[in-house]
Amino acid sequence: MATSARTAPPLFRAVVAPLQHFFRLEAASGILLLLSAALALGWANSPWAAAYAHLFDYPLSLGAGGAVVEFSLRLLVNDGLMTIFFFVVGMEIKRELVVGELRTFSRAMLPFVAAAGGMAVPAVLYVLVNRGGDGMPGWAIPMATDIAFCIGLLTLLKGRVPNALVVFITALAIFDDMGGILIIALFYGKGLHVEWLLGAGVLTAVAVGLMRARMRNGLVWAVLGLALWYALHHGGIHATIAGVILGLCIPAGSARTPLEVLRELHAHTGEVVARTQARPDEAVEQAELLSIEERLEDLEPPLQRFIHALHPYVAFFIMPVFALANSGVSLSGVGLSALASPIPLGAALGLFLGKQVGIFGFTWLAVKLGLSGVPGGASLRQLYGVSVLAGIGFTVALFIGGLAFPDAARLDAAKLGILLGSLVSGVLGYAVLRFSRPAATPAS
The missing domain is CATH 1.20.1530.10 (Na+/H+ antiporter like domain)
Structure with missing residues (x-):
């Protein structure tokens, strides 16, 4: 059964x-x-092969004034979306090294x-x-x-x-x-530029500091990741490596121990029960339940939370789009000699x-x-x-x-x-x- x-x-x-x-x-x-x-x-x-090539070679631009970056749709997939893929790979590597089969x-x-x-x-x-x-x-x-x-x-x-x-x-x-x-x-990588690599090193040190501080805010990590991507791109190392570095720096432990959270919840729920018994209020009760749920979420490490949030997008969007953009090979004239x-x-x-x-x-x-x-x-x-x-x-x-x-x-x-x-x-x-x-x- x-x-x-x-x-x-x-x-x-x-x-x-x-x-x-x-x-x-x-x-x-x-x-x-x-x-x-x-x-x-x-x-x-x-017969629509030209449309395939045109779609993924379609020119895009980002910026304003004189600061405009030009790239193709395929480059956006390979250098942009694949950074998120490598970010998840970095987190999964860390999870296996910390709590998984490689520990x-x-x-x-x-x-x-x-x-x-x-x-x-x-x-x-x-x-x-x-x-x-x-x-x-x-x-x-x-x-x-x-x-x-x-x-x-x-x-x-x-x-x-x-x-x-x-x-x-x-x-x-x-x-x-x-x-x-x-x-x-x-x-x-391409030609290395020391000044940009030094900047990437400083950003990596910041990421390590945030890891030790057990930073949970996803927006902070996203901004840091964009800065690191930019520094590595100009430093001559392939920018997708920024995803791996950041993934390895995501905290694998909770900011608070389970015992601390449980003690706080025990005291808090006792107060809530006494208060609602004296004066029942459904809206207050629902708000308290949401508060308890948020405190329980504190027990989930950022590493686990980010993997759960991003893995479906990587598995069902980024990887298939990458395959679609990079697997189109013309077989015309391909024989044993080729x-x-x-x-x-x-x-x-x-x-x-x-x-x-x-x-x-x-x-x-x-x-x-x-x-x-x-x-x-x-x-x-x-x-x-x-x-x-x-x-x-x-x-x-x-x-x-x-x-x-x-x-x-x-x-x-x-x-x-x-x-x-x-x-x-x-x-x-x-x-x-x-x-x-x-x-x-x-x-x-």
Whole structure:
């Protein structure tokens, strides 16, 4: 019998239920992401292809007088909306490090080792295919795993993959995100300008101070984030990194302890009950209930509150819009010779072959060395299946491709490789897991 929300034990409500909500959200997001990518690909190869290009290259401007900034709709998505995406990624990384699966060394070790293999081997494969050519700037493209797509497919395989293995691949993707963020910051910036970077450092110090003061006001964080974005943009580091920095600085703890709030509520409710018994007033009672609700909200850390508020917008708007803006690749004239050229071949091989070899090989080695056991007692076939599935590299891979290749020809070639490698990884990974033995059910 399923546990209802009212009868569920506190541990379930505090730990399991949020995880279930997260996986449901990511599953739906993955499906929407796939539909958006398919729509963009179909649109770019339809009689209305010119309208697709015109829409996302449409010029926009912001400002007044002589201070006017010009940009395209695609740039607004990639540099603006994706900053919010990376802000949520930064907060989720912090949550996992503070209270989640990565909070202890032993829990973090296996997904860290697996992620290291899953980043290093694809990059090496890409470099081997592209060495000496004009595709070398894209060496980091096949390093990222798209968690939304992976969770979406794993949800369709419910009962055939142990929950611990799902948590493992989620933690691995978080380490992937960390690596991708560092790579973007270190290797995909433009000419550095020290004075602006010093300003960004001062703003980061302010963010750390606000974190220690446990600032809860979202408007304060938004203003600081805009200033940091502007400073990094002029400093030569890709401005979306501002989102990550800010996300890592959001307070993970409440300003007040639960005991303080409960004591205050106990005293306050006693006064309210005595007062309303002497002179009942429905309007006053409703106002007091709202006051109690606000005091209980003080117990929710800003980190949790911001994630809950922004995650649906990121999952169901920002990521699909990004996919729509960046997945439209013209396939006219594309044949085996085009697919065999170094850039798409390196991206596809890196995602499909490099990811599975790196993740499965490094994980197997870590288990053999006694660093950790296989998550959830999964079989080697199941471990191999999720390693293949991790070759779905979409959102961050496309993002890095856009940074590596400013010209349309090379960028389209990279997109083609990303789409091909991700598609083959998804199909094969699903097939391996679909025909593996079902996950063991814990004894009741």
